[in-house]
Amino acid sequence: MVDQVVNGHHGGLIGSQPTPPTTAGEAKQFRREAGFPTGWLIAPAAIWLIVFLVIPLISIVVFSFWTSSGYGMEPDLTLHHYGEYFHNQGFFIPGDDNFLRPSVFIRSLGSTFYFALVVMVLCLVIGYPIAYFLAMQVKSFKWQLALFLLCMVPFWTSYLIRAVAWIPMLGRRGLFNKMLMGLDIIDKPIGILLYSEFGYTMALVQLYVVLCVGPIFFSLAKIDQAILEAARDMGASIFQIFREIIGPLSLPGVAIGMIFIFVMIMGEFATAVVVYGGKTSTTGTVILNYYAIANYPFAAVNALMLMLSMMIGVVVILKIVDIRKEL
Amino acid sequence: MRRWTRERRRRAWIKTGYSVYFVLFLIFIYGPMIAMFVLSFQGRRGGTSFPMRGVSLYWWEKLIEPSTVGDLQGALLRSLVLALIVMAFTALFSTMLSMAFRKRFPGSGVLFYTVMAGLMVPGILLSLGLATLLKEVGIPPAWWSSALGVHVVWTLPFGFLVMMAVFNRFDSRLEEAARDMGADEWTVFKEVTLPLILPGVVAAGLFGFTLSYDEFARTTLLAGEFNTLPLDINASMTQRIRPTLFALGTASTIFSLLMIALFVIIYTILYRRAR
Numbered sequence A: 001m002v003d004q005v006v007n008g009h010h011g012g013l014i015g016s017q018p019t020p021p022t023t024a025g026e027a028k029q030f031r032r033e034a035g036f037p038t039g040w041l042i043a044p045a046a047i048w049l050i051v052f053l054v055i056p057l058i059s060i061v062v063f064s065f066w067t068s069s070g071y072g073m074e075p076d077l078t079l080h081h082y083g084e085y086f087h088n089q090g091f092f093i094p095g096d097d098n099f100l101r102p103s104v105f106i107r108s109l110g111s112t113f114y115f116a117l118v119v120m121v122l123c124l125v126i127g128y129p130i131a132y133f134l135a136m137q138v139k140s141f142k143w144q145l146a147l148f149l150l151c152m153v154p155f156w157t158s159y160l161i162r163a164v165a166w167i168p169m170l171g172r173r174g175l176f177n178k179m180l181m182g183l184d185i186i187d188k189p190i191g192i193l194l195y196s197e198f199g200y201t202m203a204l205v206q207l208y209v210v211l212c213v214g215p216i217f218f219s220l221a222k223i224d225q226a227i228l229e230a231a232r233d234m235g236a237s238i239f240q241i242f243r244e245i246i247g248p249l250s251l252p253g254v255a256i257g258m259i260f261i262f263v264m265i266m267g268e269f270a271t272a273v274v275v276y277g278g279k280t281s282t283t284g285t286v287i288l289n290y291y292a293i294a295n296y297p298f299a300a301v302n303a304l305m306l307m308l309s310m311m312i313g314v315v316v317i318l319k320i321v322d323i324r325k326e327l
Numbered sequence B: 001m002r003r004w005t006r007e008r009r010r011r012a013w014i015k016t017g018y019s020v021y022f023v024l025f026l027i028f029i030y031g032p033m034i035a036m037f038v039l040s041f042q043g044r045r046g047g048t049s050f051p052m053r054g055v056s057l058y059w060w061e062k063l064i065e066p067s068t069v070g071d072l073q074g075a076l077l078r079s080l081v082l083a084l085i086v087m088a089f090t091a092l093f094s095t096m097l098s099m100a101f102r103k104r105f106p107g108s109g110v111l112f113y114t115v116m117a118g119l120m121v122p123g124i125l126l127s128l129g130l131a132t133l134l135k136e137v138g139i140p141p142a143w144w145s146s147a148l149g150v151h152v153v154w155t156l157p158f159g160f161l162v163m164m165a166v167f168n169r170f171d172s173r174l175e176e177a178a179r180d181m182g183a184d185e186w187t188v189f190k191e192v193t194l195p196l197i198l199p200g201v202v203a204a205g206l207f208g209f210t211l212s213y214d215e216f217a218r219t220t221l222l223a224g225e226f227n228t229l230p231l232d233i234n235a236s237m238t239q240r241i242r243p244t245l246f247a248l249g250t251a252s253t254i255f256s257l258l259m260i261a262l263f264v265i266i267y268t269i270l271y272r273r274a275r
Helices: A002-009 A024-033 A038-063 A080-087 A104-137 A141-156 A159-164 A175-182 A197-221 A225-233 A238-266 A270-276 A283-292 A296-320 B002-039 B058-064 B072-100 B108-120 B123-137 B143-168 B173-180 B185-214 B229-238 B243-274
Strands: none
Touching: A038 A296, A038 B072, A038 B108, A038 B123, A038 B143, A080 A104, A080 A296, A104 A141, A104 A197, A104 A238, A104 A283, A104 A296, A104 B002, A141 A197, A141 B002, A141 B185, A141 B243, A159 A197, A159 A270, A159 B002, A159 B229, A159 B243, A197 A238, A197 A270, A197 B002, A225 A238, A238 A296, A270 A283, A270 B229, A283 A296, A283 B123, A296 B123, B002 B243, B058 B243, B072 B108, B072 B143, B072 B185, B072 B229, B108 B143, B123 B143, B143 B185, B173 B185, B185 B243, B229 B243
C-alpha cells in the first residue's frame, strides 16, 4: 500500500501532483479510505438481526411441520397441523351440507382482516383532513411542528394504557352514554358500546389513526406550493386541484400509512382483550391460546398464515401505489 | 374588490372549519386518557366510570402499597433499564448502519429489507418463534436477553429511517475537508460527523426508548420469570378492573410524557449547537 501511494503521488518531478488512480487495486484503496470499513459498520446489526429476527422466523416455519406431543414438540415433517387449520369444523368436508364453510381459524383470520380494513378506511377518512390541515392550512413552520408533535405524542405512550382508557368512556355508565342521553338521542344507557364491535373499532381507530396522519402529512408537506398556485391561477376548482394534484401526490404517504395500520392491526391482540373482553378471537389471541396449551406447531401454523395474509395485503397495497418514489 | 373579500372570507371559513375539526380530533385522541386521569382520583367508594364519588388519593396510595399490584416497583425498574439498553443499541446500530448505507455495497438491498422486516413482522410472531426455539434449545428467556433482542429488532427500523434522513441532508464535503487536512477516520467521526448528526442520534434513541418502554406483544412470551411494566399492567387487567389501574396508567403516561419532553429539550439544544 505504501508503495502504491508513494508511486502515485510522487511520480512527477514538478511538485506532487496527485494522479488519478489507474489500477483497480488503487481505486479500491482510495474508496476504502473514506469512512469506516462497511463490514465493521454492518456486522453487529446484521448478526443481531439474524439471531433475533431471521432465525425465529425460520424456526416458526420449521416447527410448523413438527408434531405436537402434548407437552412439547418432536421433529417431524408432517402437514397434519396445516390440515387441521383448514379442516377444523368445516371446509371441504365431503358430504357436509355446506362443505365450503371456512374453518374457525380461517374465519378468525378473516375477521381480523375485516377489522383491519374497516379501521384503515376510518383512519384514512378521519386522518387525511388532519394531515391536510397541518400541511396546507397552517402556514407558520413553528405551529406546524408543534401541532404535528401534539398529534404524534400518543404514539410514544403505551397503547395498552390507551386501550384501558376506553373503559370509562364506553361502559354502561360511561361518558358516551352520558353524552348521548344529554343530547336526548337515547333515554336509556345502551350496553353495546364496551365489549362490542363498535367499541373495539372505535378504540382501534383512536389507537392507530396517528400512524397514517404522519406519513400523509409528510407527503403533503413536500408538495410545491407553486404548483397549487399555478393551478388556482388557471382557474382550477378546489376539487380539480385535489383530484389532479394533491390526491395523486399524497398517495405514497397514504399507502405507507395504510401499510402501518394494516400490519399493526393484523398482529393485534391486546386491545381485543381489553376493549372487546376477549369475546372475539383475533389471530393473535388464537396463537397465544395454542402457545398456552403447548401446541407449538399449531401456533406456528397460525402465525405463518397470519404472516402470509399480511404479506399479500402489503403487496396489494404496493401494487396499487408505487411508494419507491417516497423512499 | 368585492370578489376578493368574498374569497378571503370563504378561506377564513374553511380555515375555521378545519381548526374546529382539529380540536375535535385532539379531543378524540386525548379524551380517553384525560378521563382516565380524572378517574384515578376517584373517591374511595367510586367505580371505574363517572360520576366521581368524591376526590381522593386512595387509589394512588393503593398503587404504592406493595401488596395490591405485585412487584410494581421492580417491573417499573426493569422496564426502565430495558428501555435504556434498547435506546443505546438503537442509537448505535442505526448510526452505524446508516453510515454504511452512504456507500453502495453488495447485499445492501437484502440488509435494507431485513431491517425493515423488523417493522413489518408482527410482535406476536417474533415472540412465538424465539420463545419456542429457546424452549427447544433449553435456554430460559429473560427480559434482559431475549426480550432485549426482539425489542431492538422492532426499534431499529425507526432509528435507521431517522438516520438515513439525516445523512440524506449531510454535507460530506466537511468530512472530506477534514480528511484532506490529515485527520484519521476516528478524528473525522468524533470532531466532524458526530456533532452534526447528534440530534438525529438522539431522535433515534427516543424511538428506541419509548417504543421499548411501552412494548407488550414482543415481551409477552419472552420476559421470563420477571415482568416488565406493560406485562404487569396486562396482568392486573385480568383481575377485576379498579381505579388503581387508572392511577397506574396515568403514572406511566406522565412518565412517558416527561421522557418525550426531556428528549425534545436535548434534541433542540443539540440541534441549535449543530447549526
